[in-house]
Amino acid sequence: MAKATSSRPGESHAPTMVDVALRAGVSTMTVSRALKEGGRVSKATREKIMVAVNDLGYVLDQSAGSLSSRKTGFVAAMVPSLNNSNFADTARGITDELESTGLQLLLGYTDYTVEKEERLIEAMLRRRPEGIILTGGAHTERARRLLKNAGVPVVETWELPAKPIDQVVGFSNEEAMGLLVKTLARKGYHKFGYIGGTTSRDTRGSQRREGFVRAIEELGLPTGRLVSFGVPPISIEQGGQAVVSMLERWPDTEAVLCVSDLSAFGALMECKRRGMRVPQDIAIAGFGDYEVAAFCHPGITTVNVDCYGIGRQAARRLIQIIRGGEKKHQQEIILTGYRVVEREST
Amino acid sequence: MAKATSSRPGESHAPTMVDVALRAGVSTMTVSRALKEGGRVSKATREKIMVAVNDLGYVLDQSAGSLSSRKTGFVAAMVPSLNNSNFADTARGITDELESTGLQLLLGYTDYTVEKEERLIEAMLRRRPEGIILTGGAHTERARRLLKNAGVPVVETWELPAKPIDQVVGFSNEEAMGLLVKTLARKGYHKFGYIGGTTSRDTRGSQRREGFVRAIEELGLPTGRLVSFGVPPISIEQGGQAVVSMLERWPDTEAVLCVSDLSAFGALMECKRRGMRVPQDIAIAGFGDYEVAAFCHPGITTVNVDCYGIGRQAARRLIQIIRGGEKKHQQEIILTGYRVVEREST
């Protein structure tokens, strides 16, 4: 019999499992089992319990549950920004993959800084997540230490870090941008310019820029046409301003590659506003294959990245490790695809 | 003295407060106080404790903390979609407002359905959030019951529900769309068309449509030019397809109003692709003032909504209630602003 440590009739605090157990005439342990997936409880008992649960409007308290089971059911994920549709897709991929597993996402955004990321990691770790998903491979030393101590699987995404913490799901931004350059060079473009943000906060942006520079050098094309404008993530408006600056300094530029589709779109609109023909007068390409790139006029050539897939695969890998119970799991590096999408802007 | 219920040397599970207390030579209670904001602990003791915390790499376990303090520090928020920059802004507003308070956001997306919202609410309630933020006023009966039982403050946002659950932070979508119609009518447009999604899943979309219809009727303008296309949220591509359908059925339409800027952008691009001049041949307006509307060419006339402010104010109101400890708080309805932004597309 369950102990009668229940609510006094007058007071109405939220019902607990004890209340349910009393009402159904069973022990709390049986209630606990009935509310779980694989709980071995007879059909009759389960029904009694469900009736009691509905009558009382009982909702399981997972805070208490996680304490005793030592499983919180949380997965923490950090993205640079919630407003970037690429990362929003990744977040959606994570959520969708987690949905069937009963794991819940703790989502935070770092605003593209490792300092905020560090604080966020610390806050998240207080919730004892069973796995952690990060964007990129740049972290503070302290963040690395915290993650190591936490002893939970970590997935870095969207890049191929030189010194991975644990798991990786991503692609080489450098190679992807290099592929874009080569694709356009093959079409006959010769004088390439690059538009990106000013600082190195956005490591993916820096890698794309490096990929651009290296590809240009390898192909023996004119170098040096690099415009840095605005703190990442560089906006549509800043893309427009940057292309103006590009044309002032190097008016004969034939093709402008941008760190993202948003800046490319801004550049495109600014060129059209100035009466330039795209791609006849100037070709423009972006990165990320945002929806706007496909449906603006002319459509923007870009690099499509499997954002949603990155999220799903990162989550899937975490689930494997968490549910697999591998004590010492293998490091795994999962490459995700990308491809150049050629449209009318080049 | 603290009891010595600590880890055996060989095994290395994560350190607990007991480990810290032992190492610092104090009780766990003192450690707990030292790690809290307003904890009254002597400077010397706090320093000893901090040394121990760093040595051990200790991180507070909030799961355990919330159980005993009966405060989880969670706020749950549900938005229709993570990929919509308007809602992303709201989510950012919530996060930013919560940041300084130590409250943490549990974010979920409903995919524009009340059924998924209901499941999400149930899942969130298991985490015992101290407050809940919803988008819109349409919920299942069961969801309403769950929320009532939970006994925590609830904020509905982005609309003015006819039957509010508790707090409200939003505006009238109907009036906002009506204002847009009247503004354009004043410029001389006469034959108005409307483009929106097919179902009523998107209640804000339905309200905007109603606002459109009512304004047209009040002004005595030609009615009936309504195109429904695609399941909300209607995409850029669908906006383009919808405007084609509009022009086929009512070729003399002078101004097309769209449920959102994305569909307006799609419509705009499709018109340009077909060689139409905007606004001379056809005027186009959207809703939401997305970044793309401001920087595409021509810029799209739209209704600016304070998305970020909705998030901040919703969170602020929750914090007031939570921290204020008002047992029976007042219902409050906070109106957020909107304004028509006229650009070249009309």
Added chain:
DNA sequence: GCTCCCGGTGATATCGATAACACTACCGAA
């Protein structure tokens, strides 16, 4: 007929923190 095993259930001991209260110095005011 006797084990053995297994489905179904209950009792007990935690999980890791904090609330609440108790206690000790030590201060200044009456």
Added chain:
DNA sequence: TTCGGTAGTGTTATCGATATCACCGGGAGC
């Protein structure tokens, strides 16, 4: 001197669930 007040600390009792082990009855296998 005595008393109240306060800063700093410790002790104890939970918070609400679940892991674990124990127990019981009945069918299968010999």
